[in-house]
Amino acid sequence: MDTPPAVRARGLTKYFGEVVALDGVDLDVAPGQIHGLVGPNGAGKTTLLGLLLGLAVADSGTLEILGTPVGRALAVPEGVAGFVDGPGLYPSMTAKQNLAALARLRGDDAQTMNIDEAIDQVGLTDVADDRVRGFSLGMRQRLGLAAALLTKPRLLVLDEPSNGLDPAGKKHVYGVLTRLAADGTAVMLSSHRMDDVESLCSDVTILSTGRVAFTGPISKLASEDNELDYRVLTSNPAAARRLARQTNGIKLHDDDLVHDGVELLVISAPVPALDEFVKRLVQDDIAIRELAPVVSPLEAAFLALTEQQENNE
Structure with a gap:
């Protein structure tokens, strides 16, 4: 059997009162693909990422994630991880304690075995026992990525993952995302930095006023x-x-x-x-x-x- 797409959306529409946040959005993300999402402020990027994470549900249209139809909030299948508007972390806990708490919340004690590995992958080993309240924005972003890695995701959804990253931090994050994609994980990320999207992503979706202005390979976009x-x-x-x-x-x-x-x-x-x-x-x-x-x-x-x-x- 063919592997189902990581994401298949058709005609997604989402309203907030009288505001149309998404207006008939179609989207396809294949396994092993790093797919960029760009657009002006208010274009609907965060709303779309929220739907992919199960934080909200579309008012109309269809959404399949990892081959599973999703029709209500918090109903995405296992294997989806990520964050929108920055990762949720406990500032009074250390990096390790945050990941251990998240693993316990998921009810999977075996996941705690991967904490050191996840922290190492994002380059935070030296501060693993430091409290998160003293972390910079970039360090918080990297710890949020480490938290997502604990689930061994098949679809990783990230909102501005390069926010606050210094060159070393960006290198770590990019390396992690590239390795995940090589192993078959689909990555959907939003960014305001075009250089980040061009260096990481094979495909891109451009949103404007809630509609898809373009979706497809970056090479095709440039040639057009x-x-x-x-x-x-x-x-x-x-x-x-x-x-x-x-x-x-x-x-x-x-x-x-x-x-x-x-x-x-x-x-x-x-x-x-x-x-x-x-x-x-x-x-x-x-x-x-x-x-x-x-x-x-x-x-x-x-x-x-x-x-x-x-x-x-």
Whole structure:
């Protein structure tokens, strides 16, 4: 038998009074996939994550989690873990005591055997016996992830998991999520940081005013964006500018930048025109020292899609 999707939602709608938080949302998340959820404030991200964790129920539509239909609150199947709006922790307890208490609440004494391992995975071994009240935001996020790991989840739902993380903490968290996905766990995470989503996620869903503006592979999203702005640093800016003018599809900006006294060209181009421009630079023996989008493809497409949908309201 084929493995059922971790999440399959069709037409999810959720009201809070007269406010439409979700408006006909479709969503598919496969096992082993890290799926990003992005959107402006008030787009419905937290509401959707809450439905996946069983904290609320949709007013209409269907939701299946790990192959099980979910039609009421607190009815998600075993194997779902995560947090929304930050993990719930006991500040007067140590990190270890928090995890032990959560394991006891679940009624599974065997899970306490994994506490040291879970703490180690998120990089908190050195503070395992410290009280949580003294933890930074990033340390609390990592402890919340450790709590979720105790259940050995098949679907992990995380709300802004990189909040407050320093580079070392982010490395630990990213490593954990990547290993979980490699072992078949589906990860659904929301983030305001496009670089986090691009580095971690294979697929993304963009919400705008409660509706899906896009869902699918990030590579497809980037390719659908017709034109991006790029900054280009070469060994010969004057020659590069000349070639840019001669390449169909390349638009030169007047507001060039200067980096360490060297001129950077700013161009707008679709991918085929950019490829042709790079080919010409190489053929003319002009070294390319930097070529990067001014904003990431995901961020550019995100802004375009959300602005378009809001203008259609």
